[in-house]
Amino acid sequence: MTKATNIAPDDQSYWAIVRRQFRKNRSAVWSLRLLALLFLIGMSADFIANEKPYYCVINGKSYFPVLKGAGVDLGIARWPTELSNVTWRELKYEKVIWAPIPYYPTNLDKKNTDFVSPMAHQDVPSAHWKHYLGTDNLGRDVLSGMIHGTRIAMLVGVISMSVALIIGLFFGSLAGYFGDTKLKTTWAGIILNLFFLFFAFYYAFAARSYTLSDAIAVSFFGFLMQFFISLIIFILVMTIPYFISGFLRTRSYGGAEVEVPVDILISRMIEIIESVPSFLLILSIVAIVEKPSIYIVMVIIGLTRWTGIARYVRGELLKVRSLEYVEAAQALGFPERRIILRHTLPNSLTSVLISVSFGVASAILTESGLSFLGIGVPPEQVTWGSMLSLARGVPQAWWVAIFPGFAIFITVTIFNLIGDGLTDALDPRLKQ
């Protein structure tokens, strides 16, 4: 409510109108709040559910193991020798403050294996150690798995949609801005580009294929780094024909001008990609990766989901392209790049948001479906989908079936509701 007063009612900027419309939709607003909560849980999962204590005193020395653990994960700290490879539960403490849920999702509570119900008697030292949502077959705490699963789900949304956004925005804006007639080049330019495309592909990807595949076997982020270097090489090589053909053009060599049908090419590409059943495609790609990792799954989901965004951007840009302000920008002599990036793209971004929020919902569904089937996710990784799959064949373990499934459901609903609210808010017919 405090925010509402910040915007004067006569503020007629586009975003202000959208915001006002969105706020009218109460379920969408509540979804946004819930989403913020889920994000918070996901980000602070280590602080909510952790086997390590917040603070403890051992042999007169005090430690902050949770914080230390976060540092170790980030690679900026190291465990002191007396604390590396310890079972935190069994240490002798002089003073200790535990996390609210003193279990990590991978901890095996050997006294409570084989699906102990939250209602049943649990073999735990005190109420603090109770498994509030029961345990699974190996004695892992379900509640802790739920909390850490939130992090995975949020990461799925963020990573897969960032990948999809980058690719989708790129192709969508190319197709939408240039259309079929606006990109003009010469025959010499086309030949030069194709020729250098071969070299660019070779030096960026073919020659570096071992570097890339070695990096992916070590760590995902190392791979990203290497992939980024490959991209830079690719772009650098492709600038050569750009300058050469530009130079030839000023000297009016290179043959007649031809229009490159960018829109047709990209639209056909999108059609082709959409005709491959994405779930099966994801499954077969994931099955090929020798060392399964949840991040690879996320990226692959993003790689198959960009077409919707590209379509949206293309459609919006085709609409915007003929508007007067673009003409004005062209008349002022701004380069194409600047017109796309600074002027037209921001105006089509709002509608992309709709596509993104529905996309996150479907990405989370896909990921949990994959982990439910046990494909692409390392066996020790606990996600909502993998927890749910444990319930199959064990009918008495209702808690393993209900809670993770409900979490997936709520998250998907939230994103769908937000997408719905955005659709309504951006609908010009509802503007008053």
Next chain:
Amino acid sequence: MFVYILKRILFFIPTILIISVLTFALSKMTPGDPVRLALGNQDQGEGSGGASDKLAGEKAYLSMAEDLGLNLPAFYVQISNAATPDTLYKYIKKPERDNLERLISMYGNWPQIEQYYSSIKNVEYAMLDVKQDSTTFEKGRKIKENCAKLYQEYKDRNVTGYIDQIVASSDSLTPLANVHAQATLLQNSYLGIKASATPAKTYIPSLKWYGFNNQYHRWLSNFLKLDFGFSYADKRPVWSKMKDALPWTLLLNLIAIIISYIIAIPLGVTSATRKNSIGDRVSTVSLFVLYSLPSFWIGTMFIIFFTTPEYGMNFFPNFGVGDVTSDMGWWDIFTERAYHMILPVICLTYGSWAFLSRMMRGGMLSVLRQDYIRTARAKGVPDRKVVWKHAFRNSLIPMITIFSGLFPAAISGSFIIENIYSIPGMGQLAFTALMGRDYPIVFTVMMFSAFLTLVGTLISDILYAVADPRISFDK
């Protein structure tokens, strides 16, 4: 219209070609040795170690590789570096070929690498001629192990280590004298690779043209002749396995789609005509909830609560499609099948039903806002007629376009549902194949569903024109 359809069908060709290249590339990137998988992973009698055994094993391997067409180059062209010879595809064993490529990318001198490769072979063959007894057995085993490792190792430190071990093990034993001679040759040839390395050559790209006699060409032309190869798992033709599975998937999804259309259309229309009534609000909210419910969760919940005696609600059978014996009447068969199908069909239906109802409501609402509806009302056309005759037909158009999108969604949806309920359909087939690395099936199913999706799009385009006479594809 006819020209348009023809154009669409022509567009099929590049699409199918690109999808087939994608599928083929994926199938080439799969880990593991396809020949070994096809042979059923049996060991080739390495332990017993007779020369004839080893040769028989290699022969079986080669003939299987030829059957699978793996003795051909993979594709029409190949982009590689100048150091790679264009006959590298003749090294059929995938792990060994991969390793050779690695070595080439490290040292760039193929003649030396080829010589090194054949000297590993020579050590192995020399080893085969050695009579096994208590003195040579242990050392012989070590030599064989190290040779096997060498085929798949490129890291300098490890390679040197393995070769040193081979040389050391074959040293100072008269029965192994010949092996020792070969081992020193091997050592020299490896040192030769390193001494005459030309890494600069690996930075020169080269494009090699192999012509039409390649694996992809063969695979695709077989595919067009409906010969999809055979399953690694049970050696049955892929086509016959698909023929058994396809009816189940089609049946399930057709029932689900038909039911969802039948319920969704009247529901959407009525809730649009009574906009903002309590009934409309309740149905909008509950449809939204249904739409977001993950089907695999509901499927699992059904299994847990309705198919087991645990909670006193054992109403349905928990998996399969039921047993049908030949002496059962058609009614018995029908009830048995239907009884097993109820839960999976519900799981497959509700999502698309909710989606369709929302679309129908939205479409109807936008049509009802049109001027001609107001005109119809103003001239006194009864409400029923306005809704069902004037508005309804026009709001059907988006429902038709969705149809094509429902199909691929249904295929991926039934992938999980069939797996949960153990229905022997395409999804289950693809899943078990994927788990067992039975790739001919996986990639055939993928091609097949891509084709179905294309056909679905075409059909919905045609229906589009039929439903709305204003739409014409001829200019």
